[in-house]
Amino acid sequence: MPTHGRRMNGTQARSGIRRHDTSALSFRRAGADSGEALASLQCALVALLALSAVALLFLLRGLDDNRLVSWRWVFAPSDLLPLLSILALGLSLAWWASRMPWNARPAVPLLGLFAFLGCMPLWSEPEVIVDAARYFVQAKHLALYGISHFASEWGRQIPAWTDLPLVPFLYGLLFSFAGETRLAIQIFNSLLLAGTVVLTYRIGNALWDRPTGMCGAVLLLGMPYLLTQVPLMLVDVPAVFFLTLAAYAAIAATERGGRVRLLAAAVALALAALTKYSAWIALAFPPILALFCSRGERRPALARAAAIVLGAMALAGAVLLAKAEVIAGQIALLWSYQLPALERWQEGPVSTFLFQIHPFVTLAAAGSIVLAILQRDSRYAAIAAIALLALALGGRRIRYLVIAMPMLALAAAYGLRVLRQIPTRQFVASCAAVSALAVAYTGYLPFLRETSAENLKQAGALLDAMSGDAVEVIVLPATRSSVNPAVAIPLLDLHTHKRVIYRRDLSPLPAPEPAVRVVSPVRFTWEYPEAPFLLGPHEQRAPVVLVMSAPDQSLSRAVASRLVGYVKLRELAVRDPVFRFQTLVRVYQPT
Numbered sequence: 001m002p003t004h005g006r007r008m009n010g011t012q013a014r015s016g017i018r019r020h021d022t023s024a025l026s027f028r029r030a031g032a033d034s035g036e037a038l039a040s041l042q043c044a045l046v047a048l049l050a051l052s053a054v055a056l057l058f059l060l061r062g063l064d065d066n067r068l069v070s071w072r073w074v075f076a077p078s079d080l081l082p083l084l085s086i087l088a089l090g091l092s093l094a095w096w097a098s099r100m101p102w103n104a105r106p107a108v109p110l111l112g113l114f115a116f117l118g119c120m121p122l123w124s125e126p127e128v129i130v131d132a133a134r135y136f137v138q139a140k141h142l143a144l145y146g147i148s149h150f151a152s153e154w155g156r157q158i159p160a161w162t163d164l165p166l167v168p169f170l171y172g173l174l175f176s177f178a179g180e181t182r183l184a185i186q187i188f189n190s191l192l193l194a195g196t197v198v199l200t201y202r203i204g205n206a207l208w209d210r211p212t213g214m215c216g217a218v219l220l221l222g223m224p225y226l227l228t229q230v231p232l233m234l235v236d237v238p239a240v241f242f243l244t245l246a247a248y249a250a251i252a253a254t255e256r257g258g259r260v261r262l263l264a265a266a267v268a269l270a271l272a273a274l275t276k277y278s279a280w281i282a283l284a285f286p287p288i289l290a291l292f293c294s295r296g297e298r299r300p301a302l303a304r305a306a307a308i309v310l311g312a313m314a315l316a317g318a319v320l321l322a323k324a325e326v327i328a329g330q331i332a333l334l335w336s337y338q339l340p341a342l343e344r345w346q347e348g349p350v351s352t353f354l355f356q357i358h359p360f361v362t363l364a365a366a367g368s369i370v371l372a373i374l375q376r377d378s379r380y381a382a383i384a385a386i387a388l389l390a391l392a393l394g395g396r397r398i399r400y401l402v403i404a405m406p407m408l409a410l411a412a413a414y415g416l417r418v419l420r421q422i423p424t425r426q427f428v429a430s431c432a433a434v435s436a437l438a439v440a441y442t443g444y445l446p447f448l449r450e451t452s453a454e455n456l457k458q459a460g461a462l463l464d465a466m467s468g469d470a471v472e473v474i475v476l477p478a479t480r481s482s483v484n485p486a487v488a489i490p491l492l493d494l495h496t497h498k499r500v501i502y503r504r505d506l507s508p509l510p511a512p513e514p515a516v517r518v519v520s521p522v523r524f525t526w527e528y529p530e531a532p533f534l535l536g537p538h539e540q541r542a543p544v545v546l547v548m549s550a551p552d553q554s555l556s557r558a559v560a561s562r563l564v565g566y567v568k569l570r571e572l573a574v575r576d577p578v579f580r581f582q583t584l585v586r587v588y589q590p591t
Helices: 002-059 077-098 107-124 132-145 147-153 166-178 182-207 210-220 224-229 236-256 259-273 277-282 285-293 298-322 324-341 349-355 359-375 378-394 402-418 422-448 453-464 485-495 557-562
Strands: 470-475 499-502 544-548 566-572 584-590
Touching: 002 077, 002 359, 002 422, 077 422, 107 182, 107 210, 107 224, 107 422, 132 147, 132 166, 132 485, 166 182, 166 236, 182 210, 182 236, 182 285, 182 402, 210 359, 210 402, 210 422, 224 236, 224 402, 224 422, 236 259, 236 277, 236 285, 236 298, 236 402, 259 277, 259 285, 259 298, 277 324, 277 378, 277 402, 285 298, 285 378, 298 324, 349 359, 359 378, 359 402, 359 422, 378 402, 402 422, 453 485, 453 566, 453 584, 470 485, 485 499, 485 544
Parallel strands: 470 499, 470 544
Antiparallel strands: 544 584, 566 584
16 A cells, blocks of 8 residues: 555656646747737837838938938839838738748858849949949059059059049959959949848857847848949949958957968958048958957957058058059048038938938937947947947938948847847848838839939940941030039940040030139049040941930031931930939931
């Protein structure tokens, strides 16, 4: 009996344990179900806020004073329903994406692939910023005459204005290997944006954790203005990539050491220094960030950061000292012309931080300051330093804020850490990204394709379909704009494989008065000399392109004489009411 009693007690005990385990399991399941229900409710509220934010911005679009893609130009009243419909579809995809395991290994390359694919529809955007003409001319010099010619003549025969040499050099290499095609530039810039997204993740992961890094990378895509810059032959996207690369390389080298890592970090920082002058305000940021990230002893980390800075100074300094006279002239021009001009070429912070950067990013970045103070997180200070420095400049002109956008995205991701549910954080970041893409696809892209810059793009495609290997271009004086209309010639050359010959003898263009020109925001178009490869010998039977500012412009006797024996093949007359500089095109072929 005692034995039997003990067995009964043991059975009862085991039964009690099983009942206890079942109750605990049921309790955990109930807790999980409650957590999922809470996360679903939060996501529904976030989706409603995302829709409401875009709708409210649409109604207040008159407050957007951006100089390129203001919402008051981009959207008509009838565009609200299509925009919200596409956004609703995007939010459903964002909800699905936020349910995915972002901590899985393939998530990071898939994110980079998503960024690249997201840029592809924007490749049909025309070259709307005339600054591209400078970079095209410099790059074509390298493609035609070689690297040694570029190295020796940059800043002399190759006019440099206020540009640094790295990005035109890279564009010239692309032309050398892939041919003189705009598509190569767009693929390259899209790859750089995808790389910047991945590097933003890696910095966030090194600073804090993987979820923060992933959210920061996705939030970087929540800035629609940045997306418009990717298809353009400018320096902003390469500059932000090299600065972000320098930051991550400095973190890796300072944390783990090694000669190869230190050299790579120094090279990356030197490359960032050679992209554009406005990036110089942030060159101290990568080594400082690396010091804040270092979890080892302070003295070795400080020595490694100093080695990175000294190595970068030696590498970049060798290039800059070789062109010391050119660099000195550029800095003087920046000080006397560009810096005072910022007071005249301004955009409001409402435009920059609500319309051109998604409000979720702005609000989360603002809240991150409070969160970092409460948690006494010193690593946040490095992110905040560059973000605040760029905000002080970029608050007046968004083009100068682009280099700090990855850090602004990471600050916003840090602010989202206040949300305990990681899927909810992921959904907030995804909502910002799909909202920016919806705005870019439904608003920015159609608007930009309806500007007169589209005429040059279509003319290039038309010329490529014609026989012959050369085309002559005649430019008529501008009627409304202070831009030198001859700047359209390299932009047309960018869009066609034909050899472009500028008939300067038939294109007398009266320049503005010196007092007006010296303060003009497009001063470079008058002071940038024509490239020698555009002034080739005349082709008597080549097609002729006439670039005009208005469809009713009269032709001079010399131009009319040149067109004798020619018939108008096509007139490309897309006009926009926003920009003063218009490029209307007529294409003539021999009868």
